[in-house]
Amino acid sequence: MTTEAITTRASAAGAGSSWLLCGGCGAMLYERRFARAGRVCPDCSWHAPMTAHQRLDLLLDSGSARGVDVPAMDSDPLEFTDTRPYRDRLRDARASTGLDEAAVCARGTIEGNPVVVVVMDFRFLGGSLGSTVGEVFTRGAELALRERTPLLTVTASGGARMQEGAIALMQMAKTSQALGQLDEAGILTVSLITDPTFGGVAASFATLADVIIAEPGARLGFAGRRVIEQTIRQTLPADFQTAEFLLTHGVVDLISPRHELRANLARLLSVSSRRPDGIPRQTGRPQHAVVTDPELLPRRDAWECVRAARRLGRPSTLDYIGMLLEDFTELRGDRMSSDCPALVAGLGRLDGVPVAVIGTQKGHTADELRYRNFGMPTPAGYRKSARVMRLAAKLGLPVITLIDTAGAYPGVEAEEQAQAVAIAENLRLMAGLAVPVVAVVTGEGGSGGALALAFADRVLMCANAVYSVISAEGCAAILWKNPAAAPTAAAALRIDSRELLRLGVVDGVIGEPDGGADADPAGTADRLREALRGALAELLPLDQMNLVTRRRTRFRQFGVAAPVSTPVSSGDAHESQPDRNVEATR
Template sequence: MTATLSAGPAAWLVCGRCSAMLYGKRYARGARVCPECGWHGPLTAAERLEQLLDPESARLLDTAVSDSDPLGFTDSRPYTDRLRDARAKTGMPDAVLCARGRIEGNPVVVAAMDFRFLGGSLGANVGEAVTQACEIALRERTPLLVVTASGGARMQEGIVSLMQMAKTSQALGQLDEAGILTVTLISDPTFGGVAASYATLTDVIVAEPGARLGFAGPRVIEQTIRQTLPPGFQTAEFLLEHGVVDMIVPRVELRSALGRLLSVANRRPDGEPHERPAERVAVIRDPAGLPERDPWECVQAARRLGRPTTLDYIGLLLADFTELHGDRAYADCPALVAGLGRLDGTSVVVIGTQKGHTARDLAARNYGMPTPAGYRKAARVMRLAGKLGLPVVTFVDTAGAYPGIEAEEHGQSVAIAENLKLMAGLPVPVVAVVTGEGGSGGALALAFADRVLMCANAVYSVISAEGCASILWKDPAAAPQAAAALRVDARSLLALGIVDGVVREPGDGAETDHLAAARALHDALADSLAGLLPLDQMTLVTARRARFRQFGAGTSVVLDDDPVEKENAR
């Protein structure tokens, strides 16, 4: 906490992290962020609403407040006395303020907590206020933003406080069922019952730099089980790495970041005119339109480091992109990128494997081979797409799923299988593009789609050519023969019906002109989405399942309950 050294408007303060002397007015103008070390000082709930909501847009909600003391609790003082003092000190009825407002013009319901009021603890009044905010968001079909600052459940209310975790979690679940976006802003600190309920149940979790989040606080952990905690334990940076939070946003950038997210998730028009491009041959659908090529040459072309990556395509194709991180379980896989953005003004979810252009990039991104955390991150973001009704675009460029010991320990097979089942029933349009290598089940886990496209120099196979050669030819040098036998090239796969179309590449390959490659991919995506967006959910899912049902069937399948098909089959 900051400490005031002198009174009046020119008060000097001491930074709570680096102990630097801070001039009060400058500190306030900088949103209470230390200019020396970036430490984000505490804000009151009223200051939060002022900082986040558009000027003059905030309207406080009249949430019910009770004076009840369910346990008649007394420690060194009666609980009722503590409540009275907290109200007098803060001017608040309890530890949360709720309001309607707008963020960058986007309507939102906000529940902002205040740590000054009994440590922001979760009591009946707080639980009731947050639940009422959820109910208002549900009734008005408006996104919900929760700003957390809490030490946990309110001990003075005992088991009644514990029940608030269930009540608020239920309310968040109803917003999920209704397809309404929910967002949490984690401020320091957020612990205990709040962390284990509504703080971590939202669609997107944003954290301020250095904010701490956890179920048990460091002191509790150290005192109860005597564990030595790693540096930076439970901070936003630690939690981003471990897959719990989606992003860390400095305070001065919060309004614009939240506004961008709300705008895209709500499919709000971006104000830019968007016209369909002039008629072009966006996708080649006839194998005769493609030249015959040596499959091994295609393998080598697909692996060129200069080819555009998922992040390259995102930068060239999408506006207002917000990247989401983490599987909410144990890690954020850098080999898989996911987020929301706009393609020609249409809000979309984009998911793709990410390699890189240098040895350092490749190592940092695990050579584009996703771990189970990557596939679970993809699944989480696809479920969000289904909830919000946003089409999904996937970019596939991977040698395959990561095959290491840790991946097996965390259920690589299960993660891939769960993605396949999820994508089979996803109630929104899905377009997959193999942009480079499409390696085995690790690629298919992102390519169970309504339209499966591939770039002209891409390859798609059950196994790498080298792997097949080692197993069946007993000689890795036989990879060219294996590639030919596996028919991994775009022309062969289009003829087999595995892909629905092939996207042309400029010159000798996409790596020679990223902009031209992106234009071609843009036209292919725009063409595919134009045909899918008008379709209802049942039509989409039924057709997608039928597309994959046909592979390997050999003969027509007659359903037991379809007498017309039975008669035709005779």
């Protein structure tokens, strides 16, 4: 659908006729019913353009919107004239839309959560980014900064305003800088992409937000389809630059139909907002869920542990998220090239505590296993996890990782996309992450692909889980020259929970119900909840410097003859266990 067609249909929709033609399927639509449905076609789900004020009515709680005045500038720095003087175009746009410019700013709430909203209106000179639009956005960002309130931007634009020349170009830098200040202040930013969003807006504030949501079918890109086809002389895919295309290619987090927008935004805002009533934090240590003394665990056959860890019925990351978290929003994509379905990440609440959760996802059926790449993340998966961890650090949210993977994906594409670099970057990032990190090996913990999510303040594992430098089969093939020697290799590698606790690689073991986690997923989830609550109760009171120092010290001491001393603050609630780590070197 072309930009010109959208403009025409938007104008027709506002003409007041009783019947309209759908811009997607051509069906006849009764105007009042169409408006009540949020301007979405009931037959093809085409999302029609909306005015800025329609957007505010759709998104904000009734009666909560308060406009933020930004004086419109009549400057014409180039004294520009094409077929008409620029000043005349501005005057006509104001008369036809009732707006001062192509963007408006307002305060308001979404299901009680405060937010500053900047909304663009494509009717006004194609939503082009000129000096006043840049000023409206920047003032909105500065208001969000002063009030420490999340910023929501709703974009609809053809790009930078040519009639203002390089001054319009400078708005890309100006608005990007404003978002950078919100990053530094730890304030959530959300971008809602509507159709179309191109050029300078797409290459600045539309894609710099922490979370990018798109309406179905919305197009986003730097250059438009026609320009690209004329330049490179290639036929582009039918869905090129659409929300669905961008979700697959890792650019947007979520495609949200219009009727779900408020609920999706409210979940995000509730997790990140610093609300006056505060967030409840659970207290107390785990009573029975975590075993920290290896002598209290039974000796197990290592190969039997491997087989138990791989059972398809064991709860997955998504299973645990469904049983443990409230208000969960999954975030997708590495913002570079793709989304990895083998790794799930997002924001939610654990018993009221806002958290970021990242985990590998295998699945339970043959189809899901194939779709999830058998739980083996690609570089895009590790880059997605890094993006969510940085967001957690920005918002001050603890990070929980759930690990069940045979290892990082070893394919050609993974090497082309620098799998080793992606894993290394995660390790470095986690070493200095200034929020609590709790890692749990729930099934298989395979090699560096698992460690890339397990550089944590507390490393726990389920009783039937395994954690190793290499799979037992791989070790047997390399050292025994016989894959059938896998049971022998598993025993030699000491990959079961009892041995790993003794070696100090893990800090505690979460018991499983009789028959294993797959026999009672809900019971296992209850034990995991108790273990996570206890770990967070110990870690949340620690200041950032002490937290990072202790985490680095924990991993620094592996492979040394004596434990490395750790500075202890008065608020430190967790005693180190140096003897266990000394034992690991003997």
